[in-house]
Amino acid sequence: xxxxxxxxxxxxxxxxxxLIRAGLEVAVYNRSPGKAAPHGEAGAxxxxxxxxxxxxxxxxxxxxxxxxxxxxxxxxPEGVAGALEPGGLIVDHSTISPTATxxxxxxxxxxxxxxxxxPVTGGTKGALEGKLVAMAGGKSDDLERARPVxxxxxxxxxxxxxxxxxxLIKLCNNLVGSLHVLAMAEGFHFAGVLGLDLKLTHQVIASxxxxxxIWENWGGRLVEGDLSPGFKxxxxxxxIRLVLDECRRVxxxxxxLQLVAGMYEKALALxxxxxxxxxxxxxxxxxxxx
Amino acid sequence: xxxxxxxxxxxxxxxxxxLIRAGLEVAVYNRSPGKAAPHGEAGAxxxxxxxxxxxxxxxxxxxxxxxxxxxxxxxxPEGVAGALEPGGLIVDHSTISPTATxxxxxxxxxxxxxxxxxPVTGGTKGALEGKLVAMAGGKSDDLERARPVxxxxxxxxxxxxxxxxxxLIKLCNNLVGSLHVLAMAEGFHFAGVLGLDLKLTHQVIASxxxxxxIWENWGGRLVEGDLSPGFKxxxxxxxIRLVLDECRRVxxxxxxLQLVAGMYEKALALxxxxxxxxxxxxxxxxxxxx
Numbered sequence: 001x002x003x004x005x006x007x008x009x010x011x012x013x014x015x016x017x018x019l020i021r022a023g024l025e026v027a028v029y030n031r032s033p034g035k036a037a038p039h040g041e042a043g044a045x046x047x048x049x050x051x052x053x054x055x056x057x058x059x060x061x062x063x064x065x066x067x068x069x070x071x072x073x074x075x076x077p078e079g080v081a082g083a084l085e086p087g088g089l090i091v092d093h094s095t096i097s098p099t100a101t102x103x104x105x106x107x108x109x110x111x112x113x114x115x116x117x118x119p120v121t122g123g124t125k126g127a128l129e130g131k132l133v134a135m136a137g138g139k140s141d142d143l144e145r146a147r148p149v150x151x152x153x154x155x156x157x158x159x160x161x162x163x164x165x166x167x168l169i170k171l172c173n174n175l176v177g178s179l180h181v182l183a184m185a186e187g188f189h190f191a192g193v194l195g196l197d198l199k200l201t202h203q204v205i206a207s208x209x210x211x212x213x214i215w216e217n218w219g220g221r222l223v224e225g226d227l228s229p230g231f232k233x234x235x236x237x238x239x240i241r242l243v244l245d246e247c248r249r250v251x252x253x254x255x256x257l258q259l260v261a262g263m264y265e266k267a268l269a270l271x272x273x274x275x276x277x278x279x280x281x282x283x284x285x286x287x288x289x290x
Numbered sequence: 291x292x293x294x295x296x297x298x299x300x301x302x303x304x305x306x307x308x309l310i311r312a313g314l315e316v317a318v319y320n321r322s323p324g325k326a327a328p329h330g331e332a333g334a335x336x337x338x339x340x341x342x343x344x345x346x347x348x349x350x351x352x353x354x355x356x357x358x359x360x361x362x363x364x365x366x367p368e369g370v371a372g373a374l375e376p377g378g379l380i381v382d383h384s385t386i387s388p389t390a391t392x393x394x395x396x397x398x399x400x401x402x403x404x405x406x407x408x409p410v411t412g413g414t415k416g417a418l419e420g421k422l423v424a425m426a427g428g429k430s431d432d433l434e435r436a437r438p439v440x441x442x443x444x445x446x447x448x449x450x451x452x453x454x455x456x457x458l459i460k461l462c463n464n465l466v467g468s469l470h471v472l473a474m475a476e477g478f479h480f481a482g483v484l485g486l487d488l489k490l491t492h493q494v495i496a497s498x499x500x501x502x503x504i505w506e507n508w509g510g511r512l513v514e515g516d517l518s519p520g521f522k523x524x525x526x527x528x529x530i531r532l533v534l535d536e537c538r539r540v541x542x543x544x545x546x547l548q549l550v551a552g553m554y555e556k557a558l559a560l561x562x563x564x565x566x567x568x569x570x571x572x573x574x575x576x577x578x579x580x
Contacts, residue, residue: 121498133498158494160487169491172481177500179473179546186544187466190533193542196459197450204448204459208411208423209521210467212502231499243480252483252578256472259549288542 001025003149004057006050006073006080007094008035010229011120012063014127015093018153020044029053050076054083059149060090063120066238067096074104086112091146093134095119095174095239098167098246101137105163114142117163119170120154123230125217131155135173137166171246174239177277178260180214181236185263185281187215188222193290198223214277222278233280234273237264291315293439294347296340296363296370297384298325300519301410302353304417305383308443310334319343340366344373349439350380353410356528357386364394376402381436383424385409385464385529388457388536391427395453404432407453409460410444413520415507421445425463427456461536464529467567468550470504471526475553475571477505478512483580488513504567512568523570524563527554 001024005016008030020026020042027045029052030036040046047053050073054060060080062073070092074081080090090113092101098117105115116138126132132154136143143159150157160169187210191201202223206216218230240261247254263283270286272279291314295306298320310316310332317335319342320326330336337343340363344350350370352363360382364371370380380403382391388407395405406428416422424444426433433449440447450459477500481491492513496506508520530551537544553573560576562569 121495121500123499126499133494135494156497158490160490160494165486168484169481169486169494172477172484172486172491173495173498173500175480176473176477176495176505179469179476180500180502182546183466183469183473186469186546187462190465190537190542190544191459191462193540194458194462194536196455196462200448200450201459201462204423204425204450205411205463205466207446208463209413209416209503209507210411210463210470212470212505213499215466215502217499246484247480250483250580252480252580254476254480254574255549255553255577256469256476256546259545263545284544287545290540290542 001149002056002058004029004053004060006053006060006062007064008039009063009065010124011127014124015063015153016044017042018130019149022152024149027053027056049078050080051078051083054080057084058088059146060084060088061093061149062090063093065094065235067100070094070096070104071100074108081108081111081113084113089114089116089142089145091116091118091150093118093120095170096167097242098164098171101167102164114139115163116142116146117166118146118150118157119166121170121173123217125230127153133158135160135166135169137161137163168246171239171243174236175243175257177214178236178240179256180212181218181277181280182260182263183212184215184219184278185284188219188281189284189288218276218278221276222281227275227279229274229276231277232273233264233267233275233277236277237268240264291439292346292348294319294343294350296343296350296352297354298329299353299355300414301417305353305443306334307332308420309439312442314439317343317346339368340370341368341373344370347374348378349436350374350378351383351439352380353383355384355525357390360384360386360394361390364398371398371401371403374403379404379406379432379435381406381408381440383408383410385460386457387532388454388461391457392454404429405453406432406436407456408436408440408447409456411460411463413507415520417443423448425450425456425459427451427453458536461529461533464526465533465547467504468526468530469546470502471508471567471570472550472553473502474505474509474568475574478509478571479574479578508566508568511566512571517565517569519564519566521567522563523554523557523565523567526567527558530554
């Protein structure tokens with residue numbers, strides 16, 4: 001199968017590499033072309049535009065940063081939509097607006113192109129290890145067509161409903177994750193101020209009823225003084241805004257979400273956007289002066 | 291070794307049962323005596339007071355609900371302190387005030403009695419399966435004396451510092467846990483209002499970067515409509531107040547903790563205290579009218 005992969009960021013780069021290593025015929029495209037070099041060396045065709053990539057592909061996979069970027073990859077003059085053969089399939093791994101997702105799918109259906117939203121969870125760790133979980137919205141037939149490709153980096157692909165539902169469940173996932181980040185930040189700030197040994201605190205709490213993926217992994221980086229991103233503050237903030245959009249649409253107020261949204265905004269204002277989620281503890285430190 | 295176990299609640303009952311089944315010589319005491327019947331049938335000596343229990347024991351284990359209950363078990367006229375032989379050892383598995391813990395230990399040291407605070411995490415599930423994690427504060431010698439007993443229900447016993455530090459790290463654990471409960475409650479409330487399939491949402495999120503012990507276990511009960519306690523709202527609220535006490539002592543404000551403290555108070559006001567943590571979602575439902 002001829003496969004195109006658009007977006008070679010922290011998540012997309014290792015995902016695309018799994019496909020190349022599995023022996024698929026892979027074309028890649030990234031807005032800043034330097035990032036495609038390792039994939040080119042590994043045997044992928046490095047394309048100059050999404051349209052060129054689409055012309056070589058039966059299935060196009062997308063993993064970019066936001067709704068606007070997906071729209072541009074699909075519908076700009078050099079986009080995928082104008083170049084993919086009718087009968088082609090697009091799978092979007094980005095986390096974007098569920099409403100925009102439904103609009104994109106309807107527009108593509110007019111050209112005979114199928115669309116599946118399949119955002120992933122598992123972080124860069126999951127992407128590197130090829131152990132992501134994908135939550136897919138779309139038609140069963142389309143999903144089954146995509147599954148043999150996706151399984152090279154997402155052994156668990158769960159069909160959660162029609163187009164857009166993958167995004168909605170992913171937003172729920174990132175809402176829950178943002179509050180786990182808050183939990184991690186307050187836990188470590190408390191431990192630090194009260195004089196507990198941070199490594200021991202990390203280890204003991206990870207193994208019990210207050211354990212979480214985020215405590216274990218992002219917290220593990222934090223106690224090593226490593227603020228590098230498994231998931232960037234700026235991207236998580238973008239997802240939190242999408243959750244707030246959905247809440248506004250249905251008239252729902254979630255107090256924890258609102259608190260954490262304010263803290264992510266503060267983190268951006270402090271210039272922490274390119275750091276990992278674990279840097280949220282700096283907002284608490286700044287706030288408490290401790 | 292002759293061992294006494296005081297407090298046969300949701301946690302203590304299965305913990306004591308592991309000791310009996312392992313063939314130790316076990317005495318038990320519970321304030322409401324009915325709860326000791328299964329232990330008596332399994333071969334334990336059922337005692338009429340903590341003092342009677344202490345008279346038969348070299349090591350006394352305590353797992354009761356709060357600081358006042360531990361003080362009463364230790365120092366009431368029929369308490370452990372007056373009846374345990376000098377050289378005896380007390381291990382407290384309750385979650386109570388770190389400051390009171392240090393006072394209790396100092397008072398007991400005057401009678402030649404050693405004290406270790408060893409609160410546990412892992413919930414009733416961990417207690418039933420004998421897979422708890424204990425975070426122990428005290429002298430190394432005392433802890434090593436206790437370890438062969440504790441290991442029957444807590445294969446992981448981590449020595450975290452002097453007396454009181456076990457409690458402090460446990461409070462940090464329960465602070466983190468309370469925010470995971472908030473995350474679970476907001477996640478399921480969002481999913482419910484937005485029309486997602488709750489079982490699917492539970493399953494997909496559990497397996498990725500937003501997974502946690504609490505999401506998996508308490509959330510699993512919630513989607514089955516089961517509000518029975520793995521950890522009771524009223525007890526978690528008690529621990530949240532202990533965290534707030536420690537914060538106040540050092541002049542620390544944690545915004546998430548303060549938010550969640552208010553929600554647990556609301557839950558108590560709604561009469562949810564004897565239900566499990568997962569019932570916190572009812573506070574959100576009541577608040578949003580959805």
